[in-house]
Amino acid sequence: MQAAARIVARDGLAAATTAAIAAEAGVAEGTLYRHFESKDDLLIAAYRQMKQVVFLNAGEGLDTGLAPPERLKRTWKAIYLAYRANKDAFAFGQRFAESALAEREGSEAGRAVARMVTDLRRAGIASGDFKNLPQDLLGSLFMAPISYLLKAELKGRKWTDAELDAAADSVLAGWVK
Amino acid sequence: MQAAARIVARDGLAAATTAAIAAEAGVAEGTLYRHFESKDDLLIAAYRQMKQVVFLNAGEGLDTGLAPPERLKRTWKAIYLAYRANKDAFAFGQRFAESALAEREGSEAGRAVARMVTDLRRAGIASGDFKNLPQDLLGSLFMAPISYLLKAELKGRKWTDAELDAAADSVLAGWVK
């Protein structure tokens, strides 16, 4: 799975042939089929595993006792840094998500984000800090900049810590009343 | 080119085989090679053409005399609506951009957006409305929600006009001091 993810991240989904994956993993082509029913199954499994790992990392060390605005900023940055620490995972995820395979995945992987956004939103509305906007709209406003800033990093742009804080402030500003 | 874009938008890049493109276009497979050197050339040409058409549409009817905050909101919505009016073009663009082919394209297509963001930013900083953040950071905060909200629409979510206005307000809030 890691071999497949590396190839997709580096050279695109079309480059992830069974031959290439087997070579990258250091096994024979036929061996792949002892572990996965098909190449598609392998890629889907790799995607799910990657999402789980990234969001487990991001979820660690988050203090739920903070006031919602501060909590939002820290959560946003934690997810950003979790992806940045593993850019290959991010690149793989982006490419996978734009492929036809994503339809077969069932969006189970995005569930962790949705739950986190729901919690934040509820707390912030209760405290009177956040606008009462639909959960999926807030979720989009939250995740979208993460994705765009990371894509910029893949192309070589390095965001400073101050710039990331400014971005987190902007995301927060979009949520608050 | 339109046939190819339709197939990619509907069934993904992998489904856009020469056989499928020729069938969708109503010509024979060999005929494609009288107009393009390769399948990749055909797809790249389709991508460039699509970007040009969408941004010509979005640029029409924008009043540059407005105060920067209001101008930002209207511009944001105009680009959003231009893409929404042609969702196939958007879906094709997303998928193409995540493929290895995008590296061969040269990113000339995104130039129009960058110029528009630069103008807005300059005006808003001069008027004291906007934060003095890097142009590419503001550009990401501007474009990212467009992309995410449109992706949601591709999956069936229909944003109301009020929700889109709220999104534009949030984008603006991220820019203002």
Add this chain to the structure above:
DNA sequence: GTCTATATTTGGATAGAC
């Protein structure tokens, strides 16, 4: 300019030995 027919390569997947 477009078609039909075909060459050539490559990809996903399986069989069976070890």
Add this chain to the structure above:
DNA sequence: GTCTATCCAAATATAGAC
């Protein structure tokens, strides 16, 4: 559980007639 060898289908691209 892994390897080697192989099958079969599909994909890109070309040749040559009309």
